[in-house]
Amino acid sequence: xxxxxxxxxxxxxxxxxxxxxxxxxxxxxxxxxxxxxxxxxxxxxxxxxxxxxxxxxxxxxxxxxxxxxxxxxxxxxxxxxxxxxxxxxxxxxxxxxxxxxxxxxxxxxxxxxxxxxxxxxxxxxxxxxxxxxxxxxxxxxxxxxxxxxxxxxxxxxxxxxxxxxxxxxxxxxxxxxxxxxxxxxxxxxxxxxxxxxxxxxxxxxxxxxxxxxxxxxxxxxxxxxxxxxxxxxxxxxxxxxxxxxxxxxxxxxxxxxxxxxxxxxxxxxxxxxxxxxxxxxxxxxxxxxxxxxxxxxxxxxxxxxxxxxxxxxxxxxxxxxxxxxxxxxxxxxxxxxxxxxxxxxxxxxxxxxxxxxxxxxxxxxxxxxxxxxxxxxxxxxxxxxxxxxxxxxxxxxxxxxxxxxxxxxxxxxxxxxxxxxxxxxxxxxxxxxx
Numbered sequence: 001x002x003x004x005x006x007x008x009x010x011x012x013x014x015x016x017x018x019x020x021x022x023x024x025x026x027x028x029x030x031x032x033x034x035x036x037x038x039x040x041x042x043x044x045x046x047x048x049x050x051x052x053x054x055x056x057x058x059x060x061x062x063x064x065x066x067x068x069x070x071x072x073x074x075x076x077x078x079x080x081x082x083x084x085x086x087x088x089x090x091x092x093x094x095x096x097x098x099x100x101x102x103x104x105x106x107x108x109x110x111x112x113x114x115x116x117x118x119x120x121x122x123x124x125x126x127x128x129x130x131x132x133x134x135x136x137x138x139x140x141x142x143x144x145x146x147x148x149x150x151x152x153x154x155x156x157x158x159x160x161x162x163x164x165x166x167x168x169x170x171x172x173x174x175x176x177x178x179x180x181x182x183x184x185x186x187x188x189x190x191x192x193x194x195x196x197x198x199x200x201x202x203x204x205x206x207x208x209x210x211x212x213x214x215x216x217x218x219x220x221x222x223x224x225x226x227x228x229x230x231x232x233x234x235x236x237x238x239x240x241x242x243x244x245x246x247x248x249x250x251x252x253x254x255x256x257x258x259x260x261x262x263x264x265x266x267x268x269x270x271x272x273x274x275x276x277x278x279x280x281x282x283x284x285x286x287x288x289x290x291x292x293x294x295x296x297x298x299x300x301x302x303x304x305x306x307x308x309x310x311x312x313x314x315x316x317x318x319x320x321x322x323x324x325x326x327x328x329x330x331x332x333x334x335x336x337x338x339x340x341x342x343x344x345x346x347x348x349x350x351x352x353x354x355x356x357x358x359x360x361x362x363x364x365x366x367x368x369x370x371x372x373x374x375x376x377x378x379x380x381x382x383x384x385x386x387x388x389x390x391x392x393x394x395x396x397x398x399x400x401x402x403x404x405x406x407x408x409x410x411x412x413x414x415x416x417x418x419x420x421x422x423x424x425x426x427x428x429x430x431x432x433x434x
Contacts, residue, residue: 008423029231030142058209133152134242174400177390188215203357210372270385340374370420
């Protein structure tokens, strides 16, 4: 335990206090929910980082995910040949890799993991796991059955988790709707998580285990931050009720695999389109911002760098210090975390991977904390996707969803940062988990 662990611990309460200042009703904050949510995170993280049994379980899970990813690459290598070879690898015919190519090496894993999750859902395995988490959240934190089910589902799935509570969406309170959006943006789906693992694995061997842990940790954090930003003022219909997830079971296993593979393709197309649009628009905005900034620098005689990345880095700098990131790395990590707001976590994880490859981070704890803090769909594009997706299921609640969307984005961003703090509390230089 050193000073950085203490800073991370204090950072949790700094972030919760900041959220309280932004609360829609500070007098109605549920302190029981807050204490249970933070307590769950601390217990789980301490088990992973401090106890030998937890560390062994973590490393075993990491190895299992990496092995599955290796199997996932068989299909992409068959389809794309040399293009699918990761950096430094050689093919069966002696051909060498052309370097990292996101579309041909990382994106195909999304299809594979979608199919794998479909198999687990077909046999009812995922439903049982989700019900365990849902009961834990509902009984300990006092949230409604629908909220707890969506939070549990989002550990493994994305916007489609709202389908599990479709019959209850129209009757949900404003706070519940904010929770639905927040837990969706504060976590990542398993198929997209595979993309991040593939991106970071060469520089960060245990990244698979960390991202799995981060997604679990962020679920209670999202419930806490959502209920601070938009406290419950009504009476949820499913309060104290166990909600059974609605899952449409395909007629056969093969049909489940086909549907999941097609869904994975749609995810890839969606991510590709999003990256093409967002990166292009941000580049255009950066050009305008740099032009205006050039005039300001000329007038004031300054040399300030004007770009969205740099400005967001400045905004997130104090939050990055609160995470327990050492000063030498704080500027770079703040820029990586800040850019996610507009450029998505895909770009942020790629930049983190590049920083590790170039040895620009001086402390391993910086990479670990950043990996946890980035593990979520907390960005503007995702906010639009989740609002649109849930609105399609409950058109009569579109206005309410739009009204709480920005608060949900803030809550999900803070939830991810709290998860980063929790990782920072327990990470030590002697940890085997890097």
